[in-house]
Amino acid sequence: MPKEIPSRFDPGEVERRWQSGWAEAGLFTAPSAPAGPRFAIVLPPPNVTGVLTLGHMLGDTVMDVLARRQRMKGAAVLWLPGLDHAGLATQVAVRRHLAKENVRLEDLPRERILEQIGRWKEAREATIRAQTVAAGFSVDWTRYRYTMDERSVRATREVFVRLFRDGLLYRGERIVNWDPRLRTAVSNLEVVHREEAAELLYLCYRWEDGSPGGLVVATVRPETIFGDVAVAVHPDDPRHAGAIGRKVRVPLVDRPVPVIADAAIDRDFGNGALKVTPAHDLLDHEIGRRHPELGAPPTILDEAGRLSGENVPEAYRGVDRAVARELVTTALEAAGAIVRREPYRHSVARSERSDDVIEPRLSTQWFVRLGALAPPAVEAVRTGAVRIHPDRWELTFFRWVESLEDWCISRQVVWGHAIPVHYCETCGEVIASVDPPDACPKCEGRRLRPDPDVLDTWFTSWLWPFVTLGWPERTPELARYYPTSVLVTGRDIMFFWVARMMMAGARFAGGPPFDHVYFTGMLRDETGRKMSKHLGNSPEPLDLIRRTGADALRFALLHPNPVDQDGPFTEATLEGGRNFLTKIWNLGRFLLGHLPDGAAAPGRAPDLDPGSALENRWILARWRATAESVDAALDGFEPTVAASLLYQFLWHDVADRYVEMAKDALRGDRGEIAQRDARAVLLFVLERTLRLLHPFVPHVTEELWHALPHEGEWLAVSPWPLPADAPADPEAVAAMEVLWDGIRTLRNLRAEADVPAAELPEARLLPTSPESERILLARSDLLTRLGRVSRVTWIAESSGAPEGAARSVTPHGEYFLVRPAASLGPAGGLAREREKLQTILDRTRARLADEGFRARAPAHVVAEAEEKARELSDRIRRIDGAPASAPSGGP
């Protein structure tokens, strides 16, 4: 009795069963100190901000494919999962969540905030875990890490202290990107620029000495005039040459400020005069630094973006900058200070996290000198120590990494790693230490004040590849799994994360943290928009898994999808995945129905009868070619190509062709030897293909593999198949070309002649060559059965076919379909075919007639063209009914 499996594939039950099976067997637990080949991936830890999106699923699927394949290849595989506390982003998410209950996060005491965030984290973490398990990702849960766990905290502090000690990290007063809503500094990368409408005001700064007129200054931020310390013009600007050195009065407050010259002024903007507000603009700040005589610049905005300070008139203090802008504009208008107003579009900096307008603000923060850390990272990519895939992203990497600004790492929020610094209240010493100090090492004073800020979340993330392996301890894991094999991620965090990890790795772990970086494409929805949490157009992965199973989702994420660019994911894509799973399942069922009792697991290659049928030899050769291509695609980081190759092979070569051709033999209609061969071949091909497919769709393949005769306990750790297990057999591939041409032609003629489905007309056939004749003759059974004709008879020449038969001429032969009952209409298809062939022939002949072509094209190209012309003209002659030329070739 053949083994039975359910006629319908129930992914939910099957997938859960294998997930717990693999887990209980501990298949994904990496050995600490393996000998031999090893393969390591550190999973980019998802943020607790949310749960896994489809984009995560895509990246994780790619990682799983790579990891599972390596496991089958016998490598010690470590795939390390984790979770990122995502400091500011999480605080913002929780803040938004609280706002729905009318609670302002800022109003809560620190402990309550941490408690709220802690609860939030627990919930997301549980969901992310559930998602990862349900998708069948083969991560090593025993090595799960969190960016805020004890070891991460210590490692982060360690890095801070070392960088501080080495002078690569400093505290200083700089213009930073200030987010007034979140009341914190953010890094350059967390700022997004957008074109927005504004109004450009031309303000007249009157001369201090009361002489008529003044300097006209253009600005979109009139509320900042209270922070003005000067008006600057270009030193070579003839319009303003006489103004330099004079003084003007700031409108509304009449405070006198000097007119200075600075080469940074854009003469074409406005009237070529710029109001200088060093505390609230980066360019102005630099100008201010070049003109120390201007003194310390006044700050006129507080941390919430409200006007404040002595320089601001009472009436505007405490007023938000946006409101203040309108009030000031009105007042300026009333004072007659506005010369002109015009609509203006300009680029506005907004906070990626809060979307509030970023205010450049002078403040004291901690910075990392990235420029000093970058060279080894650049070098690694340049020398190929780190390879980026697709490689065109190297350009983008270089461009960014070669023009680095210092990285502002301090944040004025609650959620994050505390900055490991204390200040001595006695002597002012700055103490950076991993463990909090008891006393000042300099003056032994005991009054120490901790730094109130926390670290940018990326200051932990950039250490991830080695911190997760135990750094700064010298663990066996660090020794064996660092550098990791590949980093798979989205290119949106190339600067935030990938580049910085390379810098940190080189500095602290002795080299770059991975050999390869693979950037996945990004998913788009049916309207072409990028999927994002923000747009809400990303389906919940667990919903999709519930509907179609994880395997279907995983496969759909890779097929059909662009090789290395963004691709769409729609309802139809998912359906495609599900359909493929059904196909695999049914192929498995079919095979099980044809296995003899006690069949053995397929060996290295099926033991075939020497004269075994063409289809057997052909499908083995096709399997080998597929296995080779799949290997090449995966080695080249083209998982979507590998998925498509397997899809094509299993569905169209195995299911549509081989199984249909071998059905007679499998049933036993062609004798015992043929049956034994076909069974052995089908079992071999399917078993080996299940192995190739396992990394992509692990559950269904594990399920079917267990139902088949097999060796070993788990497909998940069975050997990855070797292409050489099957012969290449180019002869069989060429012969199948001839045979399939015949089958296709007969099917074609039937459809063209409108033959009713039940009717089996007779076919006549005139092969082009003895070789074709031999092949077709040997398998006339297949021509008959798959071509759906009653019988095939061989004729010696075209005239041997009856009047009115439907006719087709192919490179391998002439085919006639004879209908006993009805007569066939004129073969319109043949005429069209003739016309098409004639066009190609004309084109080819024109090429051959061209002296330049004959003289310069490589000999084989000319020979091919000649061969093509011969074949085409021969075929056309045969269509025209001229006596067939000698079967061996043309004139």
Added chain:
RNA sequence: GGGCCGGUCGUCUAGCGGUUAGGACGUCGCGCUUACAACGCGGAGAUCGGCGGUUCGAAUCCGCCCCGGCCCA
């Protein structure tokens, strides 16, 4: 303003110097042929964004232009 990517059947894409330009989805026709209608068989459908150039030969290389997207300033 700078940079990158893309523009190929209705749609999504493969091809990246010599191909009868390949596939998937959709569409049309015929079929419930005992693994699978979540399927099979067959058909129609693209002069490869535009203009120039290089070349014996260009969807493929170069230049300019137009359109869409992304990144940086």
